[in-house]
Amino acid sequence: xxxxxxxxxxxxxxxxxxxxxxxxxxxxxxxxxxxxxxxxxxxxxxxxxxxxxxxxxxxxxxxxxxxxxxxxxxxxxxxxxxxxxxxxxxxxxxxxxxxxxxxxxxxxxxxxxxxxxxxxxxxxxxxxxxxxxxxxxxxxxxxxxxxxxxxxxxxxxxxxxxxxxxxxxxxxxxxxxxxxxxxxxxxxxxxxxxxxxxxxxxxxxxxxxxxxxxxxxxxxxxxxxxxxxxxxxxxxxxxxxxxxxxxxxxxxxxxxxxxxxxxxxxxxxxxxxxxxxxxx
Amino acid sequence: xxxxxxxxxxxxxxxxxxxxxxxxxxxxxxxxxxxxxxxxxxxxxxxxxxxxxxxxxxxxxxxxxxxxxxxxxxxxxxxxxxxxxxxxxxxxxxxxxxxxxxxxxxxxxxxxxxxxxxxxxxxxxxxxxxxxxxxxxxxxxxxxxxxxxxxxxxxxxxxxxxxxxxxxxxxxxxxxxxxxxxxxxxxxxxxxxxxxxxxxxxxxxxxxxxxxxxxxxxxxxxxxxxxxxxxxxxxxxxxxxxxxxxxxxxxxxxxxxxxxxxxxxxxxxxxxxxxxxxxxxxxxxx
Numbered sequence: 001x002x003x004x005x006x007x008x009x010x011x012x013x014x015x016x017x018x019x020x021x022x023x024x025x026x027x028x029x030x031x032x033x034x035x036x037x038x039x040x041x042x043x044x045x046x047x048x049x050x051x052x053x054x055x056x057x058x059x060x061x062x063x064x065x066x067x068x069x070x071x072x073x074x075x076x077x078x079x080x081x082x083x084x085x086x087x088x089x090x091x092x093x094x095x096x097x098x099x100x101x102x103x104x105x106x107x108x109x110x111x112x113x114x115x116x117x118x119x120x121x122x123x124x125x126x127x128x129x130x131x132x133x134x135x136x137x138x139x140x141x142x143x144x145x146x147x148x149x150x151x152x153x154x155x156x157x158x159x160x161x162x163x164x165x166x167x168x169x170x171x172x173x174x175x176x177x178x179x180x181x182x183x184x185x186x187x188x189x190x191x192x193x194x195x196x197x198x199x200x201x202x203x204x205x206x207x208x209x210x211x212x213x214x215x216x217x218x219x220x221x222x223x224x225x226x227x228x229x230x231x232x233x234x235x236x237x238x239x240x241x242x243x244x245x246x247x248x249x250x251x252x253x254x255x256x257x258x259x260x261x262x263x264x265x266x267x268x269x270x271x272x273x274x275x276x277x278x279x280x
Numbered sequence: 281x282x283x284x285x286x287x288x289x290x291x292x293x294x295x296x297x298x299x300x301x302x303x304x305x306x307x308x309x310x311x312x313x314x315x316x317x318x319x320x321x322x323x324x325x326x327x328x329x330x331x332x333x334x335x336x337x338x339x340x341x342x343x344x345x346x347x348x349x350x351x352x353x354x355x356x357x358x359x360x361x362x363x364x365x366x367x368x369x370x371x372x373x374x375x376x377x378x379x380x381x382x383x384x385x386x387x388x389x390x391x392x393x394x395x396x397x398x399x400x401x402x403x404x405x406x407x408x409x410x411x412x413x414x415x416x417x418x419x420x421x422x423x424x425x426x427x428x429x430x431x432x433x434x435x436x437x438x439x440x441x442x443x444x445x446x447x448x449x450x451x452x453x454x455x456x457x458x459x460x461x462x463x464x465x466x467x468x469x470x471x472x473x474x475x476x477x478x479x480x481x482x483x484x485x486x487x488x489x490x491x492x493x494x495x496x497x498x499x500x501x502x503x504x505x506x507x508x509x510x511x512x513x514x515x516x517x518x519x520x521x522x523x524x525x526x527x528x529x530x531x532x533x534x535x536x537x538x539x540x541x542x543x544x545x546x547x548x549x550x551x552x553x554x555x556x557x558x559x560x561x562x563x564x565x566x
Binding site: 007008009013016017019020021023024026027028029030031032034035038073076077079080081083084085087088089090091096099100102103105106107108109110113114115116117118120121122123124145148149152168171172175181185203206209210211212213216217229230231233234237242245246249252253256257259260261263264 | 293294295297298299300301302304305306308309310312313316317318319320321323324327366369370372373374377379381383385386387388389390391392393394395396397398399400402403404406407412413414437438441470474495498499500501502506519520522523526529531534535538541542545546548549
């Protein structure tokens with residue numbers, strides 16, 4: 001790029017790069033470094049000892065359980081919604097698409113609040129739930145519900161535009177050749193959207209395991225029972241048990257890094273299959 | 281005969297199609313959407329409507345709630361503004377220049393989406409505390425960052441960072457260089473070309489990204505509470521006040537504040553949609 005009229009001069013260019021890199025280092029790299037530094041402050045032994053705690057282990061198990069329920073449910077929803085929206089014409093379609101994105105514009109705290117209003121002790125259905133001797137709020141079902149709510153759009157919003165782009169010709173061909181509807185879905189539609197599906201699942205899972213605000217409102221913070229990993233981080237931190245708090249946090253940060261790495265790899269290797277509309 | 285008749289009769293609102301499964305998938309998707317999202321949100325609106333408009337107004341204008349809403353609103357706006365400026369620079373640098381480590385920085389932009397907010401919160405709090413790496417640099421000057429409104433600002437800049445970069449990047453990528461060359465050929469200096477030709481085309485994306493960052497920041501909870509100090513009237517954000525009200529079993533109060541926040545975020549959403557509609561008309565892209 002020649003200097004002057006067609007591009008920026010060397011000085012301007014490197015000043016802008018320095019500004020951008022400085023901003024990213026300050027706001028992204030340093031916090032990440034801080035997590036791992038604080039976790040290892042007292043050495044590797046103290047780091048690993050943090051995971052010897054029964055409550056911390058229970059929190060890790062609960063986080064895995066919640067993600068294992070929420071992600072598959074949202075996956076089935078995403079595929080159903082995408083099939084109905086992309087393969088058929090019906091009135092109100094654009095309204096349905098915007099309603100799916102609704103949870104993204106709701107504060108996490110409000111996402112938890114709506115379930116307390118519904119199932120809490122003084123909630124709308126609270127007495128009914130009580131009669132059945134079943135706990136939702138301050139128990140695992142509430143945590144699962146709140147997690148499903150905040151991760152609701154992730155998979156659907158990746159799959160819907162892609163399926164819309166691909167149209168119905170492939171499926172019609174398969175049906176004409178005698179395949180059943182279900183077989184067509186499994187062998188034609190699913191392979192066509194597999195990378196977008198994986199992409200959505202990755203993002204959905206990261207948010208499901210890391211959600212704090214919504215889960216915090218419905219959990220009740222009962223040690224060993226209703227604490228997920230992010231809530232355990234909060235409790236340990238508020239007890240000034242910094243090494244343990246950052247040790248658990250470093251697991252979540254590791255998950256975030258793996259998610260980002262896999263996401264970049266997918267965009268790089270399968271970008272055309274992911275966002276056909278965005279490329280040429 | 282009745283079976284055949286049943287098969288022929290499709291209770292569908294969709295246009296006829298040879299593809300099967302509309303009833304099943306549409307039915308499941310809409311039921312799931314209603315159960316998980318629509319009905320719970322409707323309950324919130326119903327709860328709040330029991331208070332009436334003046335009831336919500338009374339709750340929203342009590343000094344402590346008003347202070348919290350102001351803290352959330354103004355600091356979110358300031359953080360969004362910083363993200364618009366730096367997001368534009370970051371997007372520009374990532375699209376136009378080559379430098380070592382560019383790929384990694386590009387991937388890192390999404391970190392605030394992927395990192396759990398509680399983790400971000402304690403990391404920022406430890407960095408900006410008076411004995412932290414960054415806080416210690418400012419402490420000798422008598423500037424406290426963590427546990428003040430400044431700390432909230434830092435957390436909200438972090439959380440909103442990807443929005444502007446990711447909305448501006450694709451627009452900049454698709455921007456035709458020929459337009460810039462034409463501008464240069466017609467005698468414009470580089471500065472004139474950038475500010476009078478390129479920048480106006482980026483304005484809708486910048487506004488959209490800024491509005492998205494703002495909407496996210498207003499509702500943000502996890503990353504803020506660790507660094508905020510959470511002093512009523514000074515550094516207490518609106519989402520935290522909802523949690524406090526809930527812990528006092530004041531459901532009505534919590535619903536009223538939540539409704540005000542929903543209105544703010546829907547207003548932001550509406551603004552985003554109008555910007556995009558305008559941009560499609562004016563520039564042919566969103």
